Structure formats: C-alpha cells, structure tokens
Amino acid sequence: MAFEKVKEIIKESPAFTQLTDLAAERLGGKVLYATDDFFAEKENLIAPTRGIFITDKYTDRGKWMDGWESRRKRTPGHDWAVIQLATSGKITGFDIDTNFFLGNHPPHASIEAVNLESTEGITDWDNVAWKEILPKSHLDAGSQNFYECASDEIFTHLRLHIYPDGGVARFRVYGEVFKNWDAVSTSESIDLAAAINGGQAIACNDMFFSAMSNLIMPNRGANMGDGWETKRNRTPNNRDWVILKLAHQGLVDRIVVDTCHFKGNYPDSCSIEACHSATDNLENADWQMLLPQQKLNADFIHEFENKINKGQVITHVRLNIFPDGGVSRLRIFGKIVR
Structure with missing residues (x-):
C-alpha cells in the first residue's frame, strides 16, 4: 500500500492521525523556509486546528487565507517549504490539508525528508541530501489529503513541494517521537x-x-x-x-x-x-x-x-x-x- 492515497471516510480519519503530529507548532515545530509566501505566511502550515475562512477579509496583497499560499507562478519550477520537526521521529502518515483552498490549491505535492544534527550554516536547501518519502501525488481542493509513509527511517526535517504553486492550509506529520534514551x-x-x-x-x-x-x-x-x-x-x-x-x-x-x-x-x-x-x-x-x-x-x-x-x-x-x-x-x- 506504499504511497497509495488513503480513502477519506465521513467523520473518520486514518488510524495514524491518532499519533503525534511531529511538525506541530505547539510541540515546537518550525517552518524554516519557503520559496514564496506572497499571499499567506508559511508559518500557518503548522498552526493548530484546521484553517478557517473569513469572507470579507483582505490584505494589501489580496484575499486573506489561513494557510501557506504562493503567488501564481509565471516562471519555470514550483514552490516548496522546509519544515523542522519538533523532535526527530519515525513518520507514519501525512495530512496535506487544502481546507478552503478551492480555485487556488496545488493539484499535486511531494515530500522529501532528511536527518540533520544541525541546520547551522545551511544557506542552500537544494544541496541537502533529501530523500523522497512521498512521490508526486494528487491533491483534492478543500480537503484533507491523507497519505501513508512507507519509510521507517528517523527524520528531523521535511520539504513539502507543491506543483506548481498555490495554497495549503495545514501540513500534519504523524508519527512516533524518537528519543535517545x-x-x-x-x-x-x-x-x-x-x-x-x-x-x-x-x-x-x-x-x-x-x-x-x-x-x-x-x-x-x-x-x-x-x-x-x-x-x-x-x-x-x-x-x-x-x-x-x-x-x-x-x-x-x-x-x-x-x-x-x-x-x-x-x-x-x-x-x-x-x-x-x-x-x-x-x-x-x-x-x-x-x-x-x-x-x-x-x-x-x-x-x-x-x-x-x-x-x-x-x-x-x-x-x-x-x-x-x-x-x-x-x-x-x-x-x-x-
């Protein structure tokens, strides 16, 4: 079942969502970098609760959105963000939640991971030894997109790629904390x-x-x-x-x-x-x-x-x-x- 999309059941989420959200802001997770967060800040990705929508709320850059949203890309390439987990851990599954992103959600996403002792001195995230743990996968608009992770390695940082641009409300990384006892x-x-x-x-x-x-x-x-x-x-x-x-x-x-x-x-x-x-x-x-x-x-x-x-x-x-x-x-x- 590696990388196969988990079917959403009304009022029921995959069992892995009962595990710890290793990326959660309140646990200590951080969004370190994004190629573009013109419309909505990258930090929203790991905020608590699902994203909300306020009909008449705008900023000087456009419609206010509760998530991470990049501008419409007019050049080759795609956007991505680097997330530092609150603690190293073994990942079981993901929720790439596009709640309220309807005409502006990314149609696809992929995820890479790495285990780093320190990020000191890193200025070029492209040169990090990333390992793909979720290949390019379909995203539905306005939905929780659940995917399982087949890797049993321990990771500290993830890179969420969206293709080519758009908005993601929340990014959840469910798994087990690794602590060197x-x-x-x-x-x-x-x-x-x-x-x-x-x-x-x-x-x-x-x-x-x-x-x-x-x-x-x-x-x-x-x-x-x-x-x-x-x-x-x-x-x-x-x-x-x-x-x-x-x-x-x-x-x-x-x-x-x-x-x-x-x-x-x-x-x-x-x-x-x-x-x-x-x-x-x-x-x-x-x-x-x-x-x-x-x-x-x-x-x-x-x-x-x-x-x-x-x-x-x-x-x-x-x-x-x-x-x-x-x-x-x-x-x-x-x-x-x-």
Missing part, C-alpha cells in the same frame, strides 16, 4: 508522559469539547479549548477517564494536574491509576492506585508528591475525573528504569 540518566527526573518525550494519549471515554492529546502538550494551556474536556454527565457517581502511554517505563516521584482556564467546569476531584504492560491492550491490565482521589480547584496548578504511592515501575497511567469537566495539562514526573 541511552543519553538520559536514570537519576534525572523528566516528564514521562510529555508528548515531546514520546508520551501518547491512547484512549478515553469522552472528549466531547477538546482532545485528550492536549493533556501532554508543552507549556500551560493557551485557553479553555487547549485541554481535555468532557461533556456534562448527569449520571450519579460518574467517572470520566483518559489513558496515557508513558514515553518510557519509570518510577513516578511527582504529579502535576493543571486546571488552567477551567473555572466553572473543572472536575470536582481526580485520581490516577497505573499499570505495567508490554502492549497497549489494557483490557486485563492490573491497575494499581498511583494517586488516591484528590480534591481539585478551579484554574489551579495542583502538585502532588507525598500522596503518591511510589515504588511501582509503570508504563501507562489512567487519569480519572469525577464527575466530569476539563483538565488542561497532566505531568507525570519520574525517573526512567532501563
């Missing part, structure tokens, strides 16, 4: 759940208002939408939950539960369970209490150390909230166990 000391305390280290949100019972993956993003939440929020539940004694896969097995010594921006809708309380599993199939997992049920406050950073049941080597955690509501960030600090 041999370089991490077993005495160093790190956030074992952080997406930038390779942590993943793998399951939850509800994310009606906002996605579970927000819990493990860097920094504090930008707003109430930048967290994990469930719908109001009227069932007595309800419990909502989310499961995180840690980046590396380890011993937990500190937990942070941040309800930033959640004021009239924060959970009354929470607890955290943990288990050790060689797989993500946790149907028969032996969950143990890591943090007994704790009262929560609105818009507040809760730090727990003494109340943690320490000493368990764990791979997964389950955050339970009672009865429902929103949590901005969850940090699971600890030391890796090799």
Whole structure:
C-alpha cells in the first residue's frame, strides 16, 4: 500500500492521525523556509486546528487565507517549504490539508525528508541530501489529503513541494517521537508522559469539547479549548477517564494536574491509576492506585508528591475525573528504569 492515497471516510480519519503530529507548532515545530509566501505566511502550515475562512477579509496583497499560499507562478519550477520537526521521529502518515483552498490549491505535492544534527550554516536547501518519502501525488481542493509513509527511517526535517504553486492550509506529520534514551540518566527526573518525550494519549471515554492529546502538550494551556474536556454527565457517581502511554517505563516521584482556564467546569476531584504492560491492550491490565482521589480547584496548578504511592515501575497511567469537566495539562514526573 506504499504511497497509495488513503480513502477519506465521513467523520473518520486514518488510524495514524491518532499519533503525534511531529511538525506541530505547539510541540515546537518550525517552518524554516519557503520559496514564496506572497499571499499567506508559511508559518500557518503548522498552526493548530484546521484553517478557517473569513469572507470579507483582505490584505494589501489580496484575499486573506489561513494557510501557506504562493503567488501564481509565471516562471519555470514550483514552490516548496522546509519544515523542522519538533523532535526527530519515525513518520507514519501525512495530512496535506487544502481546507478552503478551492480555485487556488496545488493539484499535486511531494515530500522529501532528511536527518540533520544541525541546520547551522545551511544557506542552500537544494544541496541537502533529501530523500523522497512521498512521490508526486494528487491533491483534492478543500480537503484533507491523507497519505501513508512507507519509510521507517528517523527524520528531523521535511520539504513539502507543491506543483506548481498555490495554497495549503495545514501540513500534519504523524508519527512516533524518537528519543535517545541511552543519553538520559536514570537519576534525572523528566516528564514521562510529555508528548515531546514520546508520551501518547491512547484512549478515553469522552472528549466531547477538546482532545485528550492536549493533556501532554508543552507549556500551560493557551485557553479553555487547549485541554481535555468532557461533556456534562448527569449520571450519579460518574467517572470520566483518559489513558496515557508513558514515553518510557519509570518510577513516578511527582504529579502535576493543571486546571488552567477551567473555572466553572473543572472536575470536582481526580485520581490516577497505573499499570505495567508490554502492549497497549489494557483490557486485563492490573491497575494499581498511583494517586488516591484528590480534591481539585478551579484554574489551579495542583502538585502532588507525598500522596503518591511510589515504588511501582509503570508504563501507562489512567487519569480519572469525577464527575466530569476539563483538565488542561497532566505531568507525570519520574525517573526512567532501563
């Protein structure tokens, strides 16, 4: 199935879109260069959410568009942009999203990749040892164009080519974070759940208002939408939950539960369970209490150390909230166990 376009199903995306977006701006991705971004800035490519459209919004260069858009090309060649991933990783799939680009989308795109230790001194991106990981492929207008990646190599930078010109709203690069754990000391305390280290949100019972993956993003939440929020539940004694896969097995010594921006809708309380599993199939997992049920406050950073049941080597955690509501960030600090 290498390079075969993944069929879009209504209200359903390919499984790889549940992986980490390695290029995401909020994770630390950057757009380093574009041959042309006359109509719309290259940085929009990796912004959060899908692109929007504002009917009557114009700039002094033309129609305002929420994406990267080059001018109409009147010379030979095509346009391209260089993206630095937030962290090195193995890529599973792409979403080249032309949302709202209808009469001005590129009909084709291709992608190259490279693994660079540093970009210092690079002035000519054409002389980099790029490797093609998606051949020239068709793009539909106003659509999420999903493609799988057949390479299992580790990359740090991508070059998105569009043929010959036009606009792309967003560029998503889904895959798995690569971190050299041999370089991490077993005495160093790190956030074992952080997406930038390779942590993943793998399951939850509800994310009606906002996605579970927000819990493990860097920094504090930008707003109430930048967290994990469930719908109001009227069932007595309800419990909502989310499961995180840690980046590396380890011993937990500190937990942070941040309800930033959640004021009239924060959970009354929470607890955290943990288990050790060689797989993500946790149907028969032996969950143990890591943090007994704790009262929560609105818009507040809760730090727990003494109340943690320490000493368990764990791979997964389950955050339970009672009865429902929103949590901005969850940090699971600890030391890796090799």
